[in-house]
Amino acid sequence: ILEDIPDLWNITDLRSLRSCDEGVISFLDSAEVHANAAETLCAITRFAPPGLAAKITSPNFTGRLFRHALEDSRPKSVLVNSLTVCISLLDPKRLTFGIYQTYRQVSQGPMIAANPETVEGMLESLGDLLKLLDVSSSELTLLTTYGKLQPPLGKHRLKKFAQPEKADWLFINWHGILQIVEFISVLLTVGSEAAEKELIRLGAVQRILNLFFEYPYNNFLHHHVENIILSCLESKNVPFVEHLLRECNLLGKILEAEKNCTLTSDPNMPTISAEGRPPPKIGNLGHLTRISNKLVHLGNSNAEIQAHL
Incomplete structure (x- = not known):
């Protein structure tokens, strides 16, 4: 399919465009080829001519992509690859394949000028997507050198499990x-007020912030959460900044982590320290330091942030 992409540049007939995007989405049904289908769509988002670009960034297309991925009958890996396409639609220049490549992107850079209609199509299914962040029902545990994860969250941790019947859950857990x-x-880098309002309504930032503190040794997670927090703080939407500082209690969580900077032994937490040995320091202090420095910097010119400080 990738070899035939140059032929797509000459497509101008709307029926051909519809056939093209529907055909590629249909490949997402197959567990064998959906990763290639996603890579194809990502390539199209980067290099498509105006006609095709308008088609694949339309709310109809992005809405169908989300609904397709969230159907219970689909393999969870379809969701992961569909999200890769959505990320590419929002930011075509972003390296979307490979967690290591993503981790190397230390800064999100300038605000992305995404099509508001593209964002609109994604928001329709955002609530169903965010439900997958709740892993409290899992009974899986994993012993580590510093303690225990319950449930584990991370690709390399989950390689230790050899339970085929758990494979689908494990995939959505670590990668999803x-x-x-x-x-x-x-x-959030798009700067869409509609997206920010929906994230507030769904409690998304609060849940993601909780994951940051519940898994203090997952550096890939910390990287993305730090970027989310920085985008929130730099938002021009005052209620969104207020939501982060008040409802999400960002400052309180930072101060609590500074006061109790060792791993908890609370058995109800997802990450607990090993018995019979001194608890280690939590592993997200570097991210918390950068977030704190950003708060102080923004507080010099933002009365709302300064009041909370």
Whole structure:
């Protein structure tokens, strides 16, 4: 399919465009080829001519892509690859394949000028997507050198499980959650007030912030959450900044982490320290330091932030 992409540039007939995008989405049904289908769509988002670009960034297309991925009958890996396409639609220049490549992108850079209609199509299914961030029903546990994860969250951790019947859940747990958080991170760089309002309504930032503190050794997660927090703080939408500082209690969580900077032994937490040994320091202090420095910097010119400080 990738070899035939240059032929797509000459497509101008609307029926051909419809056939093209519907055909590629249909490939997402197959567990064998959906990763290639997603890569094809990402390539199209980067290099498509105006006619095709307008088609694949339309709310109808993005809405169908989300609904397709969230159907219960689909493999969870379809959701992960569909989110990759959505990330590319929001930010075509972003390296969307490979977590290591994503981690290397230390800064989101300038605000992305995404099509508001593209964002609109994604918001329709945002609530169903965010439900997948709740992993409290899992009974899986994993012993580590510093303690125990319940449930584990991370690709390399989950390689230790050899339970085929758990494979689908494990995939959405380690990769899906990181991909959802990355998607929210990119969505916030668009500067869409509609997206910010919906994230407030759904409690998305609060849940993601909780994950940051519940998994203090997941650096990939911390990277995306830090970008989310910075986007929130730099938002021109005052209620959104207020939501982060008040309802999400960002400052309170930072101060609590500074006061109790060792891993908890609370058995109700997802990450707990090993018994019979001193608890280690939490691993997200570097991210918290950068967030704190950003708060102080913004507080010098933002009365709302300064009041909370």
